[in-house]
Amino acid sequence: MPLENLRLAVLIDADNAPRKNIKGIMEEIAIYGTPTIKRIYGDWTSPNLASWKKTLLQHAINPVQQYGYTVGKNSTDSAMIIDAMDVLYSGNVDGFVIVSSDSDFTRLATRLREAGMTVIGIGEKKTPAPFIVACDKFIYIEIINAKSKEKAEKAAVEAERIAAEQRQGKDEGKGADLKPSDKEDDKPSEHQTAPKKSKEHITARNSGKQPPENAVPEHIVELIADSIADIADEDGYA
16 A cells, blocks of 8 residues: 555654654654544653643644653553554554654564554654664654755745745836836827817816825725735624
């Protein structure tokens, strides 16, 4: 089965995964398949994990509580391993994504592959080699960060290009209403006399019916009106 069609169970070790990189990690996972299960394991009573709440909501990741029963021991490892085996025997996924830089998941990755599962590991460059080679594919978080940075830079360049084109279009549009050739065509020839302006024309010009030179362009007015409508509440107040 092609990687992009895989149903993936994403299991994240909160103690060994950087919160600031979760967005890029989830975007990378989407390249290889559909994450049908997304769980993150940790002791959520700990102040160290309090900053995760917004990130988990944004990416619909289900937090799994695992108390730290012993000081200095990573109790989330056992919870992830037990859940991974439960998911394996459910038969609802085609592969697993283990997000951690901990070598304790080496045996888990090997066992999942023995059962015919595709295993993708994601971690930092400090990840021990045994866990890396136990996975079908291992992706470094540092590489994901580089790709995200490059994507952001390209987006910024494109935004600046569009803004520059819009500014140039406005500058060119200032003199587009009256071209030099139009001025020459309007001049009377040697054998012609300039037509006299009618009283009605003078009256219409002085009446203010024509838009002033510095008037706000109509499309700008419409844009402002649309913006006000977008932010207005149900009562019509912006």
